[in-house]
Amino acid sequence: MALQTKVTRNSGARLFLQSVIGRSYPRVIGTQRDLSWLFFDIFLPFLTMVGYVYIYRALKAPEEYIGFVVLGSAMTAYWINILWSMSSQLYWEKETGNLALYVMSPTPLMAILFGMASGGLFSTTIRALVILVVGNLLFQVSYTITSFWALFLVFVLTMVALYGMGMMLSSLFLLFNREAWHSANLLQAPVMLFSGFYFPVSAFNFWVAAAASIVPLTLGMDAIRQLVFPSTALLGFLSVKLELIILAILSVLFLAAAFLTLRRMERLAIKHGKITDRLD
Amino acid sequence: MSSAETTPNSEAKPGKLLTFRTSAWLGWMIESNWTDPFIFAIYSIIRPISTAAILIVMYLVIRGGDFGSADFVNLYIGNAFFILVGAAIQGVSFGILDDREHYRTLKYIYIAPVRVPVYLFGRSVASILVACFSVLITLGFGIIFLKMPIALAEVKWGLFAAAFVLGMAVMICLGLMLGSWTLIIKNNAWSLGESLGAGLLIFSGAVFPLSVLPVPLQWVGSALPISYWLTLIRRALVPGIGRAYPMYTNLSDQQLILILLGFTLVYAALAALIYKRFDFIARERGNIDMVSNY
Structure with missing residues (x-):
């Protein structure tokens, strides 16, 4: 019949890819269809950034610190995305009843997580770029990029490790039930403190900074600062080269951990029959 | 207390006090019963201390460790009490969202x-109570670990009490104004309270004097009650240091109290009008039982 649509049944890698695209689609398209995010996700966080900039201005800090705040605020968008749209996402999906549909469908859950991550990365990058550009224009931040390729590599590895961490946390948060929301809320400020979103992480002693490096944004931001504000390179925690190596290791570790925790969570949830529970 | 407030089976409409008390209790249960008291206490400590610590480290990297200086003490107290602003604003909007989207009971x-605005006031009180705990912890941390010169014997308790009560009243009105908006928002509403609260930091004079801002932004700050309230709180808690803060130095404590009182009355009237308007729009659009799943 003319009205019938041909349904192709994919499997294997094609199904995986199809699922990734399918799950990332709403996150990519959503940014175009509903522009309210411009106000809520850019203008309001932008005000927070302005607040931190004026704190440094009131303290008569060197101009590079204004650049640290602008950069840190742009990176905040990624951390917020990891917490609220990655780590907590499977919990929300459970609350709204989608998780059971994911598990029942032939698609692997890992593809769903990749889709969430890639879609979130895309939309968050747009947000971060807007914050960065407007912040730079408003506060006249000047950058001197010492190595474009190193900067690109640092950013890519930071994002792979960070979203790998988000994928791992999404499985763990699912086990927290009602504590998931509070756990995300709890992690927000301490990580912004210890990862040095608004100041160099070297302000802490070595072991605190080393422990904070488990969050990929810590080393990522430290390396980016060294690469774009060469005058403050002395404030760097580790050398850029070493930070790149650690970020590469974190990327592999977090992706592997995401795979393992997801499998374990899926087994546990099916065994205890709690995937469809909506625990208010 | 009227019999309507004491007799559960009475057919009369429950009084405002009963509505307020019950919703405040409900709010407190929702805020606190998701875990055991020990974890809840840790949760309540870590968040405010981390936020304060960001400022401490920022100050440390620029100015060194002089935590007894007037600049730092004023910054620290302003930041500690600003927690209440966020809580008051967030309390109402979260109450609406929780009831509408999560529990689906709005x-x-x-x-x-029941009178819905009174119910919402009650819900926000729970959030303010938790925030009060955070403020105390933040101040305690400053006194014990940073040796900040806050002496209880020198605190002007009368001024503090008057400023605190008026400040909370005006903050809840502000919360109701912004929270009312939540009634008609479908997307991104969860972040509204926290984001707006954080945004108001610029205009509050909490962590830097308004004079640091460009002139038009200073006007915005002067049109909001938060800067007057925080100035009074500083003057009450650390009278000498608070007076040295370069904001409203030409105004006496009494004048500031009168200004805050004026703001409270104006904001109460505005909150009533704004709530009425948004409530009407929400009913008209059928937003009261909406579940956006956003």
């Missing part, structure tokens, strides 16, 4: 014989 609140 429609039942609407059809129950």
Whole structure:
């Protein structure tokens, strides 16, 4: 019949890819269809950034610190995305009843997580770029990029490790039930403190900074600062080269951990029959 | 207390006090009963201390460790009490969102014989109580670990009490104004309270004097009650240091109290009008029982 649509049944890698695209689609398209995010996700966080900039201005800090705040605020968008749209996402999906549909469908859950991550990365990058550009224009931040390729590599590895961490946390948060929301809320400020979103992480002693490096944004931001504000390179925690190596290791570790925790969570949830529970 | 407030089976509409008390209790349960008291205490400590610590480290990297200086003490106290601003604003909007989207009970609140604004006031009080705990912890941390010169014997308790009560009243009105908006928002509403609260930091004079801002932004700050309230709180808690803060130095404590009182009355009237308007729009659009799943 003319009205019938041909349904192709994919499997294997094609199904995986199809699922990734399918799950990332709403996150990519959503940014175009509903522009309210411009106000809520850019203008309001932008005000927070302005607040931190004026704190440094009131303290008569060197101009590079204004650049640290602008950069840190742009990176905040990624951390917020990891917490609220990655780590907590499977919990929300459970609350709204989608998780059971994911598990029942032939698609692997890992593809769903990749889709969430890639879609979130895309939309968050747009947000971060807007914050960065407007912040730079408003506060006249000047950058001197010492190595474009190193900067690109640092950013890519930071994002792979960070979203790998988000994928791992999404499985763990699912086990927290009602504590998931509070756990995300709890992690927000301490990580912004210890990862040095608004100041160099070297302000802490070595072991605190080393422990904070488990969050990929810590080393990522430290390396980016060294690469774009060469005058403050002395404030760097580790050398850029070493930070790149650690970020590469974190990327592999977090992706592997995401795979393992997801499998374990899926087994546990099916065994205890709690995937469809909506625990208010 | 009227019999309507004491007799559960009475057919009379419950009084405002009973509505307020019950919703405040409900809010407190929702805020606190998701875990055991020990974890809840840790949770309540870590968040405010981390936020304060960001400022401490920022100050440390620029100015060194002089935590007894007037600049730092004023910054620290302003930041500690600003927690209440966020809580008051967030309390109302979260109450609406929780009831509408999560528990899906807002429609039942609407059809129950209670006054919804009074119910929302009650819900926000729970959030303010938790925030008060955070403020105390933050101040305690400053006094014990940073040796900040806050002496209880020197605190002007009368001024503090007057400023605190008026400040909370005006903050709840502000919360109701912004929270009312939540009634008609479908997307991104969860972040509204926290984001707006953080945004108001610029205009509050909490962590830097308004004079640091460009002139038009200073006007915005002067049109909001937060900067007057925080100035009074500083003058009450650390009288000498608070007076040295370069904000409203030409105004006496009494004048500031009168200004805050004026703001409270104006904001109460505005909150009533704004709530009425948004409530009407929400009913008209059918937003009261909406579940956006956003």
